[in-house]
Amino acid sequence: MKNYITTPIYYVNGEAHIGHAYTTFIADTLARYSRLVGNDTYFLTGTDEHGQKIEEAAKKLNKPTQQFADEISATFRNLWDEFDISYDQFIRTTDADHKIGVQAAFAKMYENGDIYKDFYEGNYCVSCETFFPESQLMDGGCCPDCGRATSIVKEESYFFRLSKYERPLLEYYEAHPEFILPKSRRNEVISFVRGGLTDLSVTRTSFSWGVHLPETLNEPKHVMYVWLDALMNYATALGYGTDEAKMAFWPANVQLVGKDILRFHAIYWPAFLMSLGLPLPKHIAAHGWWTRDGEKMSKSKGNVVDPREVSNHYGVENFRYFMMREVPFGQDGDFSQRALIDRMNSDLSNDLGNLLNRIIGMSEKYSDFNVDSKDVAQYHAKELSDAHESLKAAENYLFELQPHRYLEELWRVFTIGNKAIEEHAPWVKIKEGRNDEALATVALVANLLAKASVLLHPVMPQTTTKIADALGFEITTDSYNALIKNGALLNPFTIKKIPPLFPRIEEPLMAEAPKAMIEEAPKAEPKPAMVDKKETTLSEEGLITIDQFFQTSIKIGTVLDAEEVPKSSKLLKLQVDLGEETPRQIVAGIREYYSAQSMIGTQVCVVANLKPAKLMGLLSEGMILAAKDADGLSLVRPEKPRLSGSSVG
Structure with a gap:
């Protein structure tokens, strides 16, 4: 039996972090198990190196783009080698064979009538390498995925007929319930597709760092959309468009991704494969994100966990065990x-x-x-x-x-x-x-x-x-x-007498702990600026001003996951998409009225600028609005589905 296992290819806009390590540890475990049971196994990982974001990052450092990509890609490969990751191939989207394979795929889609030429005008997010219609933008024209500012771009573009595959995709999801894992993510994808798919812009002319179109099209100013280029790596690694001997490993058995890129892998990728006449992967498996001591990791907070430092201090295999044992797959x-x-x-x-x-x-x-x-x-x-x-x-x-x-x-x-x-x-x-x-x-x-x-x-x-x-x-x-x-x-x-495998560890002094794991000393919070007292208190009639009302930020959130809080008859722990870079964890006292399963995929109204608090030891980053009377409790919801992160008020 042949078994093909892939990680996502990691974007070279920064060095590997704990999330990259988690994905790779799981993929390596699956590959090692597959070999152990006697399967003919091929394990792929690598780096995604094209796009405007990479081109701009290289310019800021005054480096040639290829040199910049080489340096960052090497940090990933070196780390995986240090961790003894048993990959069979480390692919780079700057590899010559990959480019040839992507061009062959583009040409076939074009010949099939699935790619056509037109003009595109819309809001473009450089960070996400994605165009967004105005209806999806957040306040001020910001990206609904990462929250960063978008720019208006008008350019000639080739489009992929994604809309053509809306019905085939829904039929495939229905016929193959194990295609998207965990199953809680499946509803999220189906809901998105049912909302309607528009054709996808798959070329750019505003930058040059990417795979150029096939010469037969005579379009030297066009380069391929980074996601078409990147997703095809799973096939080009097996020789698609060049030497296709390894294509016997296709379709992939398991393709591991982070939940932030599930849409690309569960919608765009299978649509591309349908266009090419290739079978779809057996499983697209999306894992959650990692926080640090209950808080989101960020460089500004100084709480990002460096996987190399953890490994050096505690041992890579102990680190592997902890990450795979500590959290259910799919959850944060x-x-x-x-x-x-x-x-x-x-x-x-x-x-x-x-x-x-x-x-x-x-x-x-x-x-x-x-x-x-x-x-x-x-x-x-x-x-x-x-x-x-x-x-x-x-x-x-x-x-x-x-x-x-x-x-x-x-x-x-x-x-x-x-x-x-x-x-x-x-x-x-x-x-x-x-x-x-x-x-x-x-x-x-x-x-x-x-x-x-x-x-x-x-x-x-x-x-x-x-x-x-x-x-x-x-x-x-x-x-x-x-x-x-x-x-x-x-x-x-x-039996052999060997030294103890796991000597007990006493918690190290903070000075002995890895630098990335030392918590910064708490900083004094700035005192609020003095304001006119009458502007911050209720009037005698209990009324507030419109300015006071708008100090409360209420947003539409989509519940991505929900679970019961152990030892509590009232609390549910929810993962809510507010259109930010990562979902928020919100602990809500609604369990007596709503089951965890019934909440998944629904939309709620969230007070988004509350100071985070802990309930039963769990961090809660917002409050869900609800009304309660003698008949019970009812959530406040939008009348019709709205984009996650949309403001209420």
Whole structure:
């Protein structure tokens, strides 16, 4: 079986951050698992290097654009190499073969009648490399995606007939419910497409840093729209338009993206593929964003987490484990030094590392390091059965893109091992002369460690290689088939005494912590300017002025995700799109009247300029408006769908 796995190609407008690392860790885990089970696997990552934004960034630094792209692209590749990412190809959109492939795709779409020439006039966002109709703009003509100012651009352009694919896309989503993962994101995409698709401008003439059109069109001033160029990388990496031998890997099995670029991958990309007559990927999987100690990361706050510094301080595999275990895929995650240390001390040191240390110590004491599985099934059939159930469940969760649940099931196996030692107390049985039973318990735990380590290998390959070496076997497709698929036990072996894998970590002094993880000292908030008291208080009649009313910012928000707050019968945690760079987390006391599922995809009115507050330890960045009377509570909503971020008032 062939299996093609991709990360998004990362835009070279800055060095890699924690979000890039998260996507790449998950993709690497999927690729390693795919190889482990015997699939012919191809894993692609790389960098996206064209567009006006890159051209302008290079000019600001007084560097040739290609040199600028080379330098930033190298930082990504070097980091992935440091992290031992097992990619098969690192593609760059400045590669010659990629350009040829993109030109071939453009020519085919043109021949199919899906690309035509016209003029475009509208608001263009350089940051997002996207035109927006006036109806979608935020206050002051700002971009609805990133909030930055747009500029009016009029230029000749080629257009892709995206509107032609509105119905085929909706039919495909209906027929393939697993196409977009997690499923909560599917409704968001379907809602957008049902709102109507307009044809997409796919060339630019206002800058030159991009892939030029095929020579047959004789259009030297046109370069391709960066998203058409970038999305085609997944096919050109396999030789589309050049040497197509590797196209046997198409369609991709899993294409991982951040939720901010889901629309491009779940709407534009499949439409392009339909035009080219290529099958669509099996899964487009969108993950959430990462915050830092409950706050959005930004350079101005000084709270951006540098993945290299975290890795250097705590170890790349501990970092990988934390990120994939800490947050459900698709939801936003929060990075904190305390949470990372807790995971390392509890899960890794106590549950896994200490379990291995215990059986090494017992085998040394009771059997001169020799371990034999011959009596395990006789004395521990129940533990083996429970462990195999968890191992099977773990694999199912990985297929469903739930790596946190995958790891939870593996840790159940380690828990079975720790509990078996406590319940069967080999040291007691040795004293009673029941040596066979005592040694069977030691061998049971060795087998549980071996089996769970095989499936942990895609997440922590270096760690599990050490465990397997101590237990006298190698992690290969053969050992996967034997220990996992066939339920076999280890052959007799001599266990190796190795140093502890996960020494406990005491929280470091702040001076010892990585620079990127040190919180800045709180700065004194500026005192409000003195104003006329009568302008800031209610009149005797309880009335306010129009100026006072407009001090409150109320915006239309679209609920992207919702979940119940544990231990609360009233609160829901919502992720709300307010047309900003990232969604806001809002904790609302509406659970008694609205279920989490019913909120997803709906629009609400949000007080957007409230000072953030914490409710039950969760950061809330706004307030949802609702009315309540004797008949219950009802949310205040727009009469018709409106663009996220639209002002109310």
